[in-house]
Amino acid sequence: MNKVSTGKVIVCDGNEAAAWGACLSRPDMVAVYPITPQSSLVEYLAQFIADGRMDADLMDVEGEHTVLSVLHGAVLAGARTYSATSAQGLAFMFEPYFRTPGLRLPMVVSLVTRDAVSPTCVWGGQQDAMTVKEVGWIHMYCETQQEILDTIPIAYKVAEHPDVMLPVNVNHDGNYLSYGVARVELPDQSVVDAFLGEKQVNWHACLDPERPMAVDPLTGGAGGIGPSMFVKYRKGLCSGMSEALRVIEEAHADWGKRTGRYWSPLIEEYRMEDAEVALVTIGSMTGAAKDAVDAARDGGKKVGLVKIKTFRPFPAARIAQALSKVKAIGVVDRSVNFGWNCGPVYQEVLAALYALPVRIPMMSFIGGLAGADITVEHFDGVVDRTFRLAGGEMAAGPVWLNEND
Amino acid sequence: MGAAFDSISFKASLCDGCGDCMTACSEVKQGASRISIVPGAKAGSFETAICRQCGDPKCVQVCPSGALDKDGGNGVIGWDASKCVDCLLCTAGCSYGGIAVDPKVARVAKCDQCDGDPACVKVCPTGALEFRKAGSIFNEYGAKEDLFVPGLSGCQGCNSELIMRHAMRKIGRNSVLATPPGCIPGMGSVGYNGKTGTKVPVFHPLLTNTASMLSGIRRYYDRIGRKDIVVMALAGDGGTSDCGFHAVSGAAERGEKVLYVCVDNEGYMNTGMQRSGTTPYGSWTSTTPVGEHMKGKTQDAKNLPLIMTAHKCRYVATASTGYMEDLYEKLDRAIEASFEGFSYLHIYSPCPTGWRIPSSKVIEACRMSVDSNFNPLWEYTNRSGLRFTHSPDNAYPITEYVKMIGKYRHLSPDQLAHIQAKVDEQVALLKLMAAESPPPQAAHRAPAGSSTPAGAELTQPARREIARN
Numbered sequence: 001m002n003k004v005s006t007g008k009v010i011v012c013d014g015n016e017a018a019a020w021g022a023c024l025s026r027p028d029m030v031a032v033y034p035i036t037p038q039s040s041l042v043e044y045l046a047q048f049i050a051d052g053r054m055d056a057d058l059m060d061v062e063g064e065h066t067v068l069s070v071l072h073g074a075v076l077a078g079a080r081t082y083s084a085t086s087a088q089g090l091a092f093m094f095e096p097y098f099r100t101p102g103l104r105l106p107m108v109v110s111l112v113t114r115d116a117v118s119p120t121c122v123w124g125g126q127q128d129a130m131t132v133k134e135v136g137w138i139h140m141y142c143e144t145q146q147e148i149l150d151t152i153p154i155a156y157k158v159a160e161h162p163d164v165m166l167p168v169n170v171n172h173d174g175n176y177l178s179y180g181v182a183r184v185e186l187p188d189q190s191v192v193d194a195f196l197g198e199k200q201v202n203w204h205a206c207l208d209p210e211r212p213m214a215v216d217p218l219t220g221g222a223g224g225i226g227p228s229m230f231v232k233y234r235k236g237l238c239s240g241m242s243e244a245l246r247v248i249e250e251a252h253a254d255w256g257k258r259t260g261r262y263w264s265p266l267i268e269e270y271r272m273e274d275a276e277v278a279l280v281t282i283g284s285m286t287g288a289a290k291d292a293v294d295a296a297r298d299g300g301k302k303v304g305l306v307k308i309k310t311f312r313p314f315p316a317a318r319i320a321q322a323l324s325k326v327k328a329i330g331v332v333d334r335s336v337n338f339g340w341n342c343g344p345v346y347q348e349v350l351a352a353l354y355a356l357p358v359r360i361p362m363m364s365f366i367g368g369l370a371g372a373d374i375t376v377e378h379f380d381g382v383v384d385r386t387f388r389l390a391g392g393e394m395a396a397g398p399v400w401l402n403e404n405d
Numbered sequence: 406m407g408a409a410f411d412s413i414s415f416k417a418s419l420c421d422g423c424g425d426c427m428t429a430c431s432e433v434k435q436g437a438s439r440i441s442i443v444p445g446a447k448a449g450s451f452e453t454a455i456c457r458q459c460g461d462p463k464c465v466q467v468c469p470s471g472a473l474d475k476d477g478g479n480g481v482i483g484w485d486a487s488k489c490v491d492c493l494l495c496t497a498g499c500s501y502g503g504i505a506v507d508p509k510v511a512r513v514a515k516c517d518q519c520d521g522d523p524a525c526v527k528v529c530p531t532g533a534l535e536f537r538k539a540g541s542i543f544n545e546y547g548a549k550e551d552l553f554v555p556g557l558s559g560c561q562g563c564n565s566e567l568i569m570r571h572a573m574r575k576i577g578r579n580s581v582l583a584t585p586p587g588c589i590p591g592m593g594s595v596g597y598n599g600k601t602g603t604k605v606p607v608f609h610p611l612l613t614n615t616a617s618m619l620s621g622i623r624r625y626y627d628r629i630g631r632k633d634i635v636v637m638a639l640a641g642d643g644g645t646s647d648c649g650f651h652a653v654s655g656a657a658e659r660g661e662k663v664l665y666v667c668v669d670n671e672g673y674m675n676t677g678m679q680r681s682g683t684t685p686y687g688s689w690t691s692t693t694p695v696g697e698h699m700k701g702k703t704q705d706a707k708n709l710p711l712i713m714t715a716h717k718c719r720y721v722a723t724a725s726t727g728y729m730e731d732l733y734e735k736l737d738r739a740i741e742a743s744f745e746g747f748s749y750l751h752i753y754s755p756c757p758t759g760w761r762i763p764s765s766k767v768i769e770a771c772r773m774s775v776d777s778n779f780n781p782l783w784e785y786t787n788r789s790g791l792r793f794t795h796s797p798d799n800a801y802p803i804t805e806y807v808k809m810i811g812k813y814r815h816l817s818p819d820q821l822a823h824i825q826a827k828v829d830e831q832v833a834l835l836k837l838m839a840a841e842s843p844p845p846q847a848a849h850r851a852p853a854g855s856s857t858p859a860g861a862e863l864t865q866p867a868r869r870e871i872a873r874n
Contacts, residue, residue, distance in 0.1 A: 029625060057624050061617065062655030069614035069652065073621025076608070077581075078629070095611055207581045207606040207622055209634055214601030215608035218590070226598045 007186040007259075014177035017145040017184050018084060018110045018170070019044035021152025023054045024192040025108070028079035031059040031067040035089040036122045037174035038112040042084060056082075064093035068109070072096055075105045076207040076215060080156065080199045084110035086174060087128040088117055094132070100167045101136030101237055103216060106159035106201050107167040108152060111139075113283070113334075114174040115370045123371025124174035126283065127335040130344045136237055138168040138244055139312040141283045145182040147263055148172045150255060153192050154263075157251040160200045163243040173284040173334070175371050180284075191258050241313040248310055266315035268307040269322050271297060275304030277386045278323055280331040280349055282308045285367070285374045289332065292379030303383050308345065316352035323353060328361045328390035330382045332401075334368040342366075342398050361389050367401030374401060409540035409547075410480025412458055413440075413516070413523055419533035419799065420451040426525035426534055430516075433524040437507035439516040440525050453534075454502035455525075456516040458482055467498035472513075480540065481518050489513060532796055542733050549574040552604045557592040562757035562764020564726040564771070565589055565668050569639055572666060573605065575736055580635040581622055582607045585615045585649065587641035588675040588756075589668065594639070612644040616656035619663045627662065635740060637664035643673045643681040646709045650682075657716035657747040664743035667709065670756040678759035682707045685779075686827065687820045689812040690759070700815055705827055710751040714785045714838070719746030722784035722794075725753045727771025731782055731794050738784070746787075753780040761811020770809045777806040778832045783839070790842025797832045 012020070018041050022030070030049070032042035048054035059070050064085050071081040085093055090111060100107060115125030129139060138158065142148045148170065155168040172178060202208075205215050219233065220226045249265045256262035268286075271293055272278065281289045286307045296303045306322050308315075323329055333343020340347050346364035353360060365382050367374040378401045385399065420442065427438035441454040458480050465473045465482060472489035475482050491512055496504045507514040516523075518536075526536045552573040559566045565588055573582070582605050584590045595609050596602040610618045615638045623636040645653055645667040656663055672690050673679040679692040686705045689695050693702040713721045720742030724732040735750060742748040755771060757764045774780040775795055782795035803825045807813040816824075 028628060029621065031621070057628055059620070059624065059659075061620075062651055062658070065614060066617040066620075066652055066655055069611070069617030070621030070624070072614075073618035073623075074625045075621075076618075077622045077625040079621075079625040096614055099611065207608055209579045209581065209606055212578070212601075212604060212606045214596045214603065215606070217596035217599060217601065217609075219598055221598075224598065229598055 007188050007191070009183060009185050011181060012145065012184050013040070013179050013181045014142075014145045014148050014172045015041035015112065015179070016044050017149040018112075018152060018172065019048060020184070020186055021149040021170075022082040022108075022110075023048050024187065024189060025082070025153045025156045025196060026080065026193070027056050027082040029057045029059065029071065029074040029081050031061055031070045031081070031083050033061060033064050033067050033085070033089060035064070035086045037114055037124065037178040038084045038086045038089070038110070041110065041112060041178070045082075064089040065095060068093045068096040068100065071107060072100065072103070072105060073207070075107060075201050076103075076205060078202050078206065078208065080201055081107050082109070084112060086112045087114035090128045090132065091116065097132065097137070098135055102233065104165040104204055104237070104240065105167055106156075106165050108155045108159055109167065109169055110148075110152070111169045111171045112174050112178045113171050115335075121370045124176055124178075125334055125369045125371070126171070126173070127369075129169065129171050130335040130337075133312055133344065136166065136241070137312065138164075138166055138241070138248075138310070140168065140170050140248075140310050141308065142170065142172045142177065143284055143286045143307065143309075145177060145180065146184050146261065148177065149184055149186070150259065150261055150263060153196060154248075154251045154255050156196055157254070158244060158247050161243075161247045161251075162200065164240050164247050165204060166237070166240050166244060171283070176284040187259050195255060195258055245310070245313050245315060264307070264309055266310045267318050267322060268309065270305040270307065272304035272306065272322060274302055275326055276302040277328045277330070277383070277390050278326045279303065279305045279379070279382060279386065280308065280319075280323075280329060280345060281305060282311065282345055283334060285332060285334060288374055288376045289379045289382075291376045292383055295376070295380065296383045301383065301387065303386070311345070311348075314348055314352065316355065319349060319352045320355045323349070323360065324356050324358075326360060328363075328386050330363050330365055330386035330389070332365045332367060332374070332379075332382060334366075334374075336366060336369070346398070361394065363389050363395050364398035365401055366398050369402065372402040372405065378402075408477070408480070409543040410458060411518070411521065411536065411538045411540040412480070413455060413518065413526060414535045414537045415453040415455070416533050416535070417445060417450060417452060419531045420453070421531055422451040423530065425528045425530060429524040429528040433519065434514070436509065437505055437514045439505060439514055441502065441505065454505075456482060456499075456503035457501055458516075458518070463498040463500065464495035464504055467494045469494065479518070479521065482515070483517065484513055484515050486512070538730050542730060546571055546574050549577070550604075552578065553594060554596075554602045557594070557602070559588065559592045560756070560758045560764075562762075562767045563588070564754045564767060565670075566592065567726055568666070568668055568752055568754060569594065571733075572639065572736060573603070575733075576635045576637065576740060578605055579633060580605050580637060581619075583610045583615050583619055583638045583640070584608075585610045585638070585640050585644045586612045586675070587644060587673075588670070589639050589641070591675045610638075613649045614652050615640050615644060615649055616652040616661070616663060616665060619665075620656045620659065620661040623662050632744070635664055635743060636662070637666065637743070639666050639668060641673075641675070642667055642669040642671060642683040642709070646682040646707055653713075654716065657713060657718050657749070660719070660746045662743055662746060664739055664748045664750070666739070666750045666752060668752050668754045669709070670754050670759065671706070672756075672759060674756045674759040678756075683709055686824055687813060687816050689815065695815045700817065700820065701812075708831065710749065711834075713749045713751075714791065716747070717787045718749050718785075719743075720748040720784070720786050721751070722749075723751045723753065723780065723782050725771045725775050725780060725782060727768055727775055728782060728795060735784060735794070742786070755810075759812070761814075762809060766809060770806070773801065773806045773809060777801040777803050778828050779803060779806050781832055781835055783835060791835065791838040792842060793835070793839055797836065800832075803828050
């Protein structure tokens with residue numbers, strides 16, 4: 001059982017890696033609608049199915065709203081399902097998307113993150129995924145092509161866990177990961193099969209003449225048992241989210257045992273041992289950020305980094321613990337929180353740190369919008385500014401990294 | 406009485422007094438006709454005298470010899486010649502002139518419905534005579550399991566409950582039912598607070614994704630070999646024609662094996678009678694009110710079933726609860742077609758609350774909507790094209806229909822003329838489509854003028870003579 005698989009090695013981009021992750025997870029049904037920068041992902045899936053490499057029903061439908069809707073039906077009938085989308089596709093999908101966690105449907109959908117219109121833009125950014133953070137889906141952000149591939153089977157394991165039963169978005173950055181090419185190791189099918197086991201998708205709610213039931217009757221109202229039932233459903237969803245923190249860690253550990261690849265399940269702490277200041281990152285920007293941290297360390301600056309992989313549920317306690325000893329924090333976002341004039345991750349970290357007995361100065365950095373690159377030089381600047389923050393130089397608002405590029 | 410029986414019906418407004426029915430009957434029965442066409446009270450009108458196969462037959466009561474007896478199987482009052490003493494009391498006992506005397510043999514001559522295939526109906530050129538199979542349909546449906554809770558909370562007079570209960574009786578338990586937001590789940594089909602309203606798997610899709618969710622369900626069941634499950638929608642016109650149309654159109658284009666029943670009450674009646682894409686021109690709704698500057702809806706309804714034919718669906722039909730036999734036949738065909746492709750049944754269903762019709766007049770309004778060609782009844786398949794299932798000829802003027810309905814009370818002569826023109830235009834288009842379709846496999850009835858019954862040599866006065874007998 002502990003035999004580590006060393007699968008076939010391929011060179012591919014992040015969209016193909018996601019397609020392989022889906023293929024290896026053996027969904028029964030894949031529904032697709034193309035959108036930049038996700039399109040090549042669904043083309044890979046279609047080709048896998050056309051070639052017989054993947055045994056799934058392919059539904060090429062008329063829009064993302066229907067993508068998720070046919071998958072709702074399929075899950076309730078008993079199918080394991082997969083799809084992927086971006087930005088406007090996610091926006092168009094929103095109505096069934098909003099419903100998915102409430103029905104506790106254990107689906108996996110990749111978000112190839114992209115900045116949302118308007119201004120009209122088809123390039124990477126995380127505004128799409130960040131905008132839907134409160135809907136009740138689990139959100140995991142990947143840093144590399146290999147992590148994308150590995151996280152998709154892990155996501156099924158988490159989604160279908162009886163203590164969780166929630167949909168999962170496995171997110172990878174548009175452009176940088178979707179089209180960026182890297183060495184990727186494909187696990188053997190047998191390894192993924194053994195890892196995932198039998199699918200468990202509709203034991204709780206189904207549309208099956210052999211188990212007739214009403215799925216989602218009207219619930220609520222001003223009196224009677226309705227409102228308390230509704231509260232139980234909502235609390236149940238919160239409980240599934242809380243349980244997911246544990247299950248995500250277990251699933252990553254299990255995957256590591258089988259493949260030798262141990263990804264940090266909730267957050268990754270990088271050179272945080274004696275760090276005086278810390279950066280917080282999410283997604284593919286982390287690679288450049290780590291280079292900047294290494295360079296700063298080489299220069300004698302004690303800086304570390306916390307990368308968030310699991311954004312929903314938010315691993316608040318872990319983050320607070322990881323950042324508890326630093327003197328200042330710079331949070332780098334790839335999207336905007338318009339209401340608070342900062343990045344959304346910044347706001348989350350700020351809230352998480354309220355649990356600490358100390359007040360640590362924090363700054364919001366926003367970069368990489370609309371496909372812009374966040375370079376090592378940008379991160380050098382973030383490190384520098386965060387040290388100045390530690391020295392007492394406060395900031396009135398966020399720093400827009402690409403503003404003067 | 407548990408059972409209902411089929412019967413011959415007569416629509417006086419369609420009868421032109423030709424007498425073909427009588428000659429056909431005489432020929433088949435080799436004697437006097439069992440049906441008589443007689444002049445009506447108004448000049449040029451006609452009535453019929455024929456055995457009504459009464460439930461409480463006076464003829465049977467007065468027969469002293471037991472020669473007359475009501476058959477419990479088909480409801481026909483049979484006459485046993487061997488027992489009859491030719492007293493003819495029965496002919497006097499019947500208030501309807503339903504039992505004739507054959508003058509040649511001086512014996513009783515009464516209708517036996519030709520074993521369920523009456524000769525008179527077959528030759529009637531105008532459709533005045535029909536053999537109504539409502540009885541056997543009632544018996545068939547009555548024997549089937551009702552799949553909804555007893556107390557569905559629809560408005561009084563609403564036909565949706567009729568449609569739901571009967572459709573699901575026919576379809577049975579091996580099915581998955583989607584009832585998107587609207588009157589049908591509003592009645593409690595999916596239930597409340599953890600309790601179901603239906604014995605089959607049932608759910609609320611979103612208003613917008615009914616056909617999509619059903620597509621996914623159906624595809625998965627096909628994938629695992631459970632191909633005999635009926636996957637169906639009972640949806641309203643709003644979710645079908647407006648915000649959910651992308652899903653319907655997409656599923657139809659992909660040929661998903663789904664039975665989609667649209668119950669069209671011409672608006673968002675469950676949310677308070679707002680306008681939808683199928684709301685007719687001129688109609689009052691709560692969002693197309695009547696005031697100084699606006700007099701109801703200013704656009705025509707989209708003809709959704711016609712649009713579905715453009716998708717080349719496996720089956721498309723319109724139906725009305727005013728013509729239940731037609732509806733049942735279409736339901737059968739729609740179910741069958743749903744195993745082969747997208748099957749779309751559009752049922753016109755007046756809303757007594759939102760249209761302002763007395764609940765007791767709903768069926769009459771349904772009939773008039775068909776008889777005035779406001780809602781023509783037809784069916785289409787992608788193999789044989791379109792055919793009318795109810796003649797669009799000799800239609801009532803549209804005023805006869807709209808005057809029954811409160812939501813049209815404000816219409817001006819110009820608005821009425823607009824509606825009539827649109828109705829005529831719609832029928833002309835359907836006729837064009839019907840003309841371009843291959844002829845149906847078997848005609849229900851020989852067209853006018855094509856029959857040459859044995860009695861054809863009788864002159865018109867001679868026919869009237871028979872009629873008076």
